[in-house]
Amino acid sequence: MAKTNPGRFFEDYAVGQVIDHAVPRTVSGGERAMYHALYPARHALYSSDEFARASGLPASPVDDLITFHTVFGKTVPDVSLNAVANLGYAEGKFLKPVYPGDTLRSTSEVIGLKQNSNGKSGVVYVRTRGLNQRDEVVLDYVRWVMVRKNNLDAPAPETVIPELSKVLSVDDLVIPEGLDFTNYDFTLAGEPHRFGDYEVGELIDHVDGVTIEEAEHMMATRLWQNTAKVHFDATFRPDGQRLIYGGHVISMARALSFNGLANAQMIVGLNGGAHANPCFSGLTVRAWSEVLDKAETSAPGVGAVRLRLVATKHGAEVGQLKGEDGKYLPEVLLDLDYWALMPM
Amino acid sequence: MAKTNPGRFFEDYAVGQVIDHAVPRTVSGGERAMYHALYPARHALYSSDEFARASGLPASPVDDLITFHTVFGKTVPDVSLNAVANLGYAEGKFLKPVYPGDTLRSTSEVIGLKQNSNGKSGVVYVRTRGLNQRDEVVLDYVRWVMVRKNNLDAPAPETVIPELSKVLSVDDLVIPEGLDFTNYDFTLAGEPHRFGDYEVGELIDHVDGVTIEEAEHMMATRLWQNTAKVHFDATFRPDGQRLIYGGHVISMARALSFNGLANAQMIVGLNGGAHANPCFSGLTVRAWSEVLDKAETSAPGVGAVRLRLVATKHGAEVGQLKGEDGKYLPEVLLDLDYWALMPM
Amino acid sequence: MAKTNPGRFFEDYAVGQVIDHAVPRTVSGGERAMYHALYPARHALYSSDEFARASGLPASPVDDLITFHTVFGKTVPDVSLNAVANLGYAEGKFLKPVYPGDTLRSTSEVIGLKQNSNGKSGVVYVRTRGLNQRDEVVLDYVRWVMVRKNNLDAPAPETVIPELSKVLSVDDLVIPEGLDFTNYDFTLAGEPHRFGDYEVGELIDHVDGVTIEEAEHMMATRLWQNTAKVHFDATFRPDGQRLIYGGHVISMARALSFNGLANAQMIVGLNGGAHANPCFSGLTVRAWSEVLDKAETSAPGVGAVRLRLVATKHGAEVGQLKGEDGKYLPEVLLDLDYWALMPM
Known part of the structure; x- marks a missing residue:
């Protein structure tokens, strides 16, 4: 029995399928410091607890893009390991700031599928939610990726293209x-x-x-x-x-x-x-x-x-x-x- | 008086010698974040406080190898600065998880010596212990290294090869x-x-x-x-x-x-x-x-x-x-x- | 209206001018871990809470140079974005240790000006203070930089060279x-x-x-x-x-x-x-x-x-x-x- 993750192929997805992604993660001041070392990030609200408090927040949250990357990263083994291309994002809402000490996990629902005319790949639409340790949704977004088929003989699924706000x-x-x-x-x-x-x-x-x-x-x-x-x-x-x-x-x-x-x-x-x-x-x-x-x-x-x-x-x-x-x-x-x- | 550390040479070790290594270190969420940036580490117990708690631990410990590297690193100036080769490890036991906020230090005992037949180097066996701020041993292991002699005229020590579990x-x-x-x-x-x-x-x-x-x-x-x-x-x-x-x-x-x-x-x-x-x-x-x-x-x-x-x-x-x-x-x-x- | 910061030029400075620098920053164990990853820093007081406590401090402060770099970094957009050269430092006093959780900001006063004889640049002397969230000065130092003129027709300011302790x-x-x-x-x-x-x-x-x-x-x-x-x-x-x-x-x-x-x-x-x-x-x-x-x-x-x-x-x-x-x-x-x- 092969134990390594080969990733999902286009034929492995079905509309309505829910995928709970692995490896929850607790963020800390360490992630913040790394973020500031990697990018010339200087927005004051994400740099200073005092500035954040003066803006009505309890402390400085981690950068919104730390939340995005953390939630997104968890989806990769299930969604885009065999992706040919990352095609787009839509309807991304940041619903709750994330603070050091919070633990994030991700879950996705397949909301659309369209096999390409060449029969070798298809587009998968997923709505991904990032949740904290209180099961509050902190981020909700749609992305769509082109994924290879492994079994070219697998039948094409019914085409479902979600209606997404521009x-x-x-x-x-x-x-x-x-x-x-x-x-x-x-x-x-x-x-x-x-x-x-x-x-x-x-x-x-x-x-x-x-x-x-x-x-x-x-x-x-x-x-x-x-x-x-x-x-x-x-x-x-x-x-x-x-x-x-x-x-x-x-x-x-x-x-x-x-x-x-x-x-x-x-x-x-x-x-x-x-x-x-x-x-x-x-x-x-x-x-x-x-x-x-x-x-x-x-x-x-x-x-x-x-x-x-x-x-x-x-x-x-x-x-x-x-x-x-x-x-x-x-x-x-x-x-x-x-x-x-x-x-x- | 030369003040820099030249490291120990083979003739400087004696069986039974105990070396308390320098520079204790307090670990934090920073070390954990760096570890995750440096390695594709994803074991959930070391990524999520929630997952660790669900497994009966008080929080997510730092990766066991953070403990190993931290304890090992302290021994380098005393054990392997003049090492020709790091020959092996044995009997390594991880005795206590290490959590952010813990402070680690290391101590080693020389448990074996064997001069090489060329008279220019020898093998030094040490048992190293890592301790936390409560003097609890968190890690205990044996390693042996080949170390150069500085004074080739120094007499060969009695050969002592420790009995180690395979x-x-x-x-x-x-x-x-x-x-x-x-x-x-x-x-x-x-x-x-x-x-x-x-x-x-x-x-x-x-x-x-x-x-x-x-x-x-x-x-x-x-x-x-x-x-x-x-x-x-x-x-x-x-x-x-x-x-x-x-x-x-x-x-x-x-x-x-x-x-x-x-x-x-x-x-x-x-x-x-x-x-x-x-x-x-x-x-x-x-x-x-x-x-x-x-x-x-x-x-x-x-x-x-x-x-x-x-x-x-x-x-x-x-x-x-x-x-x-x-x-x-x-x-x-x-x-x-x-x-x-x-x-x- | 151009919204990006072009930096100040030599003619933009006046003796007595006070510049409050932007982007306060809260430091954490993350900055400490990054510092230890970037430099072979091993001074025990900055590595171990226990060692610092045995020395009479409440915990291990962040490296003094973390304080220096953080305070200095904030001055760059206002002082040295158009600097030709960083000429010197003087009278630097580290007044308070900085601990994880502290938030630092910087403010500078222009204490000297001297236009160069070529009329194209001049030397600006500033006294910079780093303050924590309790408005305590943690660092106070003078530096002087050579800064380009943008408007070569701007009149030379009166030369003021501060008296600085060697x-x-x-x-x-x-x-x-x-x-x-x-x-x-x-x-x-x-x-x-x-x-x-x-x-x-x-x-x-x-x-x-x-x-x-x-x-x-x-x-x-x-x-x-x-x-x-x-x-x-x-x-x-x-x-x-x-x-x-x-x-x-x-x-x-x-x-x-x-x-x-x-x-x-x-x-x-x-x-x-x-x-x-x-x-x-x-x-x-x-x-x-x-x-x-x-x-x-x-x-x-x-x-x-x-x-x-x-x-x-x-x-x-x-x-x-x-x-x-x-x-x-x-x-x-x-x-x-x-x-x-x-x-x-």
């Missing part, structure tokens, strides 16, 4: 209990720009660049217990390159976006995202953002800003995303659409 | 107080295979590979305050390579063994081990295991499995350990023999 | 409350050499070397939220090299100095420092120290030792600092002058 409305966003930006300290936060200073359509060049190292992306990816071979094993791809976990690029770009968006403190919604081109060690990653929308919220002093966050490599221009053919330019690594909370 | 019997193993696997959650642990599913003689290919980076093995080795120059200083060896701390290979192989041995949760005994060939940056490490023995224990739902864990590099085959000449094959990096606890 | 006297040093070395355990600390064993003028070769990796210095620099582009972006300098944060060299040299100065436990004063030559990845860093002065203190069993700590690269000789032209030798990376506390 964008979360501001009413869908959950503001952390107690959050209050009325006494927000812009000096400590690092920039004076508030909700009213951003205009829909505005482009922000985040200026700074970070050159990527193998040791760093592997440490990051392991920290989230993401086991996909392609990130760690230089003998896996014919070209000898280790493909960098897309989440590493997300975190790098989000951290770089501090410069210009220091007050876009909390991520509360993930409308969508595409890993436009693969990222490899040695590239220098930069980022730019576009303000897509703005909305007030019910929390005191708290506005919501919808942002497009784009990570790029050498040769990119701010604001340039796709070519005339409608495809992403080769210099674009990531196109992420999210809602963040910002002081009014 | 294998710990199951009765020698200490089960952590309170451990109870009767309500073990195999889904959260990541694999369904229990004690009864493993057969003596069974081989398990752990499939995954990790390519080793300089930054990672140096960070790991420093974290355990292991100071051996050969791991850090590229000018130390004529070939300009930094030799990787053998313990880095142990931890990498153990973490890789999750895939197939996810339920071999706790290491309680170290029967023996050999660093068969040196490991260098750039190699891709893989692992396979062989089930050597099985035994029931007195703890509820807890079985003990004796495993051979083999780390390899490119060109190795699962199950192939030594050549016709009885020597390790050049592709074998590590041959470790240990007892782990597994749910019945 | 060396702190022992009476300027603040000994942590409760510190008591009368029951100091030299075995646990790692070396037998006490205050009385060191002579003014004595040179100590710290022997060990560490080869520097890109991933490590970037992780270190990010951990302190230091954002200077030149450390992270391989496309920033024409030669494609990433300049290593000078503080990384300070910490590396200080950690290496354990071997010979294991009992120089706490840094309490920073008299001065120069980054003599730039450091790049691939270099092997070594260190030597010179005892510059000694003094008794009012704390029980505690002496103060003034040390010159020199970091070097290949080709350096212990004790050789400057050439006949009075300039630093090309092999010298760092020349640091500090006071440390040592058991009598």
Whole structure:
């Protein structure tokens, strides 16, 4: 009896199937310190207990993307071990901040299936929930991946494509209990720009660049217990390159976006995202953002800003995303659409 | 007066000598996070406080190998700074789990000496104990190293070779107080295979590979305050390579063994081990295991499995350990023999 | 409206100006573990809660250089983003130990200005204070940097050069409350050499070397939220090299100095420092120290030792600092002058 996990293939999924993912994880100040060592993360709410308390929270939560990566990482052995491509995200809601001491686990439900016309692979849609030790959902999101078939003779399942919101409305966003930006300290936060200073359509060049190292992306990816071979094993791809976990690029770009968006403190919604081109060690990653929308919220002093966050490599221009053919330019690594909370 | 530590030479050891090693260390969630960033470690008992509590422990201990490396690291300045080779381990017993907040120190007793026939070096046997802040022994093991003589005219000591068990019997193993696997959650642990599913003689290919980076093995080795120059200083060896701390290979192989041995949760005994060939940056490490023995224990739902864990590099085959000449094959990096606890 | 931080230029500073720096930070056991992974740090007081308690402190503080880097890092976006060179340090006083759970912020006052004769840049002197969550000053130091002018037509400010002590006297040093070395355990600390064993003028070769990796210095620099582009972006300098944060060299040299100065436990004063030559990845860093002065203190069993700590690269000789032209030798990376506390 083979005891190692071969991963699931396309024919192993059925709509309605629920998969409880393995290896719950307790996070601590250690994960936070590692995150700050791996990314130039400087949002004050995630750096200082005092700043978080002044904003109405009990302490500084771990970065929202630590929550995302931890929840996501647990799904990899069950969802994307045999994935050909990570196709998209939708309806991501951050429902509860996660604090040092919390223990996270993940569960997914298959909500859609579509076999490709070549009969060799198909698209699997899952809704994943991250839960803490009190069984509270802290994160809920949909992603879809292309997965290989193992048995090419397996019959195609009935095609089910879930209806997914292209964008979360501001009413869908959950503001952390107690959050209050009325006494927000812009000096400590690092920039004076508030909700009213951003205009829909505005482009922000985040200026700074970070050159990527193998040791760093592997440490990051392991920290989230993401086991996909392609990130760690230089003998896996014919070209000898280790493909960098897309989440590493997300975190790098989000951290770089501090410069210009220091007050876009909390991520509360993930409308969508595409890993436009693969990222490899040695590239220098930069980022730019576009303000897509703005909305007030019910929390005191708290506005919501919808942002497009784009990570790029050498040769990119701010604001340039796709070519005339409608495809992403080769210099674009990531196109992420999210809602963040910002002081009014 | 020279103030730096030249390390001890073979003629500096005497049987019965007790060496209290320096630099006690308090471990925290930081060490755990670093461990998870450095190795693809996923055993649930060491990842989740909740899982550990459900298994009868007060919280999630730090990985047993964190304990091993921390205790071992302290011995390096006194035992192996002038070592030519790390020859073996025996009678390793993990006696108490270590938790964040515990402070570890190490002490060793010289239990054997044998000068080599060339008169230039000799073998030193030490029994090392790791103690916590309550002076409880948390780990006890024997290792022997070949150490250079500094004064070749120093007389050879009387040869004393300690009698060491080749294998710990199951009765020698200490089960952590309170451990109870009767309500073990195999889904959260990541694999369904229990004690009864493993057969003596069974081989398990752990499939995954990790390519080793300089930054990672140096960070790991420093974290355990292991100071051996050969791991850090590229000018130390004529070939300009930094030799990787053998313990880095142990931890990498153990973490890789999750895939197939996810339920071999706790290491309680170290029967023996050999660093068969040196490991260098750039190699891709893989692992396979062989089930050597099985035994029931007195703890509820807890079985003990004796495993051979083999780390390899490119060109190795699962199950192939030594050549016709009885020597390790050049592709074998590590041959470790240990007892782990597994749910019945 | 451009929202990214272009940094301040020389003409943006005025004597008396106070700058409250952004992004306060709560430190934890995670920062400590990272520090020990990045540097071969082994001073027992910073490694063990038990050792610190036996020395009269409530627990093990974070390394004094963690405090320094954290406070320093916050000043970078306001002080040295457009710096051409980091010229010097003076009057650095470590006033309170920092413990896991403390939150640090920084504030600086401009205390001097001198435009260079070329009219293109000038020297800015700032006194920086690091404060904890109780508004207690934990660190106070002066540094001066050469900063570019952006508007070359801006008038030169009145030249003000602050009067700075070349060396702190022992009476300027603040000994942590409760510190008591009368029951100091030299075995646990790692070396037998006490205050009385060191002579003014004595040179100590710290022997060990560490080869520097890109991933490590970037992780270190990010951990302190230091954002200077030149450390992270391989496309920033024409030669494609990433300049290593000078503080990384300070910490590396200080950690290496354990071997010979294991009992120089706490840094309490920073008299001065120069980054003599730039450091790049691939270099092997070594260190030597010179005892510059000694003094008794009012704390029980505690002496103060003034040390010159020199970091070097290949080709350096212990004790050789400057050439006949009075300039630093090309092999010298760092020349640091500090006071440390040592058991009598």
